[in-house]
Amino acid sequence: MKVSVVIPALNEEGIVGKTVHSVPIKKLNDIGLDTEIIVVDNASTDNTSKEASEAGARVVLETNRGYGNAYLRGFKEATGDIIVMGDADGTYPFDEIVEFIQPILNGDAEFVIGSRLKGDIRPGAMPALHKYIGNPFLTWVLNALFHTGISDAHCGMRAMTKEAWNKLNLKTSGMEFASEMVIEASRQKLKIAEIPITYYPREGESKLSSFSDGWRHLRFMMLYRPSPFLFIPGIIALVVGIILTVVVWVQGISRMHSIILGGMLLIIGYQLLLSWLYFGAFGVAYGFSRSSNLAKKLMDYHSLEKELLVGIIFLGIGGVIGLYVIYNWTTGGFGPLSQVQNTLMSMIFCILGIQTIFSSMFLSLIMLNKNQFTNNK
Numbered sequence: 471m472k473v474s475v476v477i478p479a480l481n482e483e484g485i486v487g488k489t490v491h492s493v494p495i496k497k498l499n500d501i502g503l504d505t506e507i508i509v510v511d512n513a514s515t516d517n518t519s520k521e522a523s524e525a526g527a528r529v530v531l532e533t534n535r536g537y538g539n540a541y542l543r544g545f546k547e548a549t550g551d552i553i554v555m556g557d558a559d560g561t562y563p564f565d566e567i568v569e570f571i572q573p574i575l576n577g578d579a580e581f582v583i584g585s586r587l588k589g590d591i592r593p594g595a596m597p598a599l600h601k602y603i604g605n606p607f608l609t610w611v612l613n614a615l616f617h618t619g620i621s622d623a624h625c626g627m628r629a630m631t632k633e634a635w636n637k638l639n640l641k642t643s644g645m646e647f648a649s650e651m652v653i654e655a656s657r658q659k660l661k662i663a664e665i666p667i668t669y670y671p672r673e674g675e676s677k678l679s680s681f682s683d684g685w686r687h688l689r690f691m692m693l694y695r696p697s698p699f700l701f702i703p704g705i706i707a708l709v710v711g712i713i714l715t716v717v718v719w720v721q722g723i724s725r726m727h728s729i730i731l732g733g734m735l736l737i738i739g740y741q742l743l744l745s746w747l748y749f750g751a752f753g754v755a756y757g758f759s760r761s762s763n764l765a766k767k768l769m770d771y772h773s774l775e776k777e778l779l780v781g782i783i784f785l786g787i788g789g790v791i792g793l794y795v796i797y798n799w800t801t802g803g804f805g806p807l808s809q810v811q812n813t814l815m816s817m818i819f820c821i822l823g824i825q826t827i828f829s830s831m832f833l834s835l836i837m838l839n840k841n842q843f844t845n846n847k
Contacts, residue, residue, distance in 0.1 A: 472504040473571070474550030477527070478540030479509050479558035483516040485673040489557075490525035492564040501568065501575075509558065510544040512536070518558075538640070538647030545635055554629045559672040561595065562627040570665050571629050579663035580634040581655045583620060584627035589666035596669060608687050612649060615695045618656045620664050624648050624687070627667055634660050645683040646690035653694055696749035700742045708739030719815055729811055733818045740822060744829045751833055777830030781823045788819030 475493050479486045490507055498505045509522035509529050519529045532543040545553060552574055556562035562584070573579035591601065609623040626648065638654040640647065655662055692699045714732025795812045 472550040474548035475507045475554045476544035480512040482558040486558045487521040487525040490527045510540040512540040536643035538643040556627040561672045573663035580660040582629040584625040584667035585622040586669040587622045590668045594671040646686045700746035704742030707735045711736030781826030784823030788816045792816035
């Protein structure tokens with residue numbers, strides 16, 4: 471058998487050589503495993519490639535920068551039966567590879583992920599924001615949505631069999647690649663094992679951006695499962711908004727705060743539902759996720775002409791109510807405007823109409839390849 475160690479590197483001069491040397495080739499050979507080390511130079515501007523090559527790695531160049539791009543290129547180049555991945559910055563214990571891949575060698579797992587939170591995080595290795603808030607929160611969200619049952623979803627030290635890699639349909643180019651890999655492993659029902667590891671302080675400048683990278687992970691999970699983020703709160707806001715707005719408007723109750731709150735919730739809820747459709751349509755049309763049955767049914771009935779008509783009707787209702795308000799205002803001698811509730815309802819209907827019209831256009835653009843939906847039923 472053969473092990474491929476894939477290490478992405480972007481401007482890691484001064485540490486990448488040490489990282490390559492830390493791979494225990496002799497220990498791997500002693501248990502009958504050949505080893506290749508692939509360093510993916512992600513368009514570095516320093517001597518990363520030269521240093522990695524002199525340390526004994528095979529260097530491949532990936533000019534499209536991005537965490538996912540680098541790994542996709544490295545995995546494509548890998549020829550081993552087992553693929554091990556980890557960063558070039560000295561944070562991950564490559565010297566523990568033999569122990570790390572034991573679940574795969576024993577046939578107990580197809581995919582192994584390290585756990586820094588259950589292992590030993592050395593002082594200065596992980597900021598408190600990541601250790602106590604960012605990683606636990608994003609891991610909790612991922613576990614809640616995809617039932618992976620792991621403790622550290624963003625640990626970068628992982629291993630998998632070549633067969634397992636071939637089952638994963640990974641596409642993302644950036645840091646969300648880490649979440650995509652775990653989600654796909656869970657969806658493909660791979661046997662997953664988690665191994666506590668030691669996490670060291672990195673050498674050199676960090677490439678991470680806490681909030682933007684965290685948002686990328688969260689956005690990607692929303693792409694896979696938009697309902698908990700958008701559909702459920704959207705339905706709640708829409709129903710509450712309709713009740714408040716209709717009761718106050720129909721009964722003519724003089725409660726401006728209620729109708730303003732109701733109108734705001736109605737518009738927000740409607741926009742959340744439209745966004746749920748956007749995420750579902752985009753995810754399926756571009757192969758990132760499978761849409762829910764409800765989303766599929768709605769997409770089956772998607773028609774630009776019908777939705778434009780609904781939007782025009784909403785605009786028409788808003789326009790009629792607005793003209794009625796103007797008529798009463800003019801006949802009253804342009805005095806104080808007494809029909810504020812009707813004015814608000816005119817605004818609400820006009821906003822709903824505009825939302826519907828432009829949303830239908832946007833959905834039609836996403837749905838140009840509509841066969842994606844019918845083929846995934």
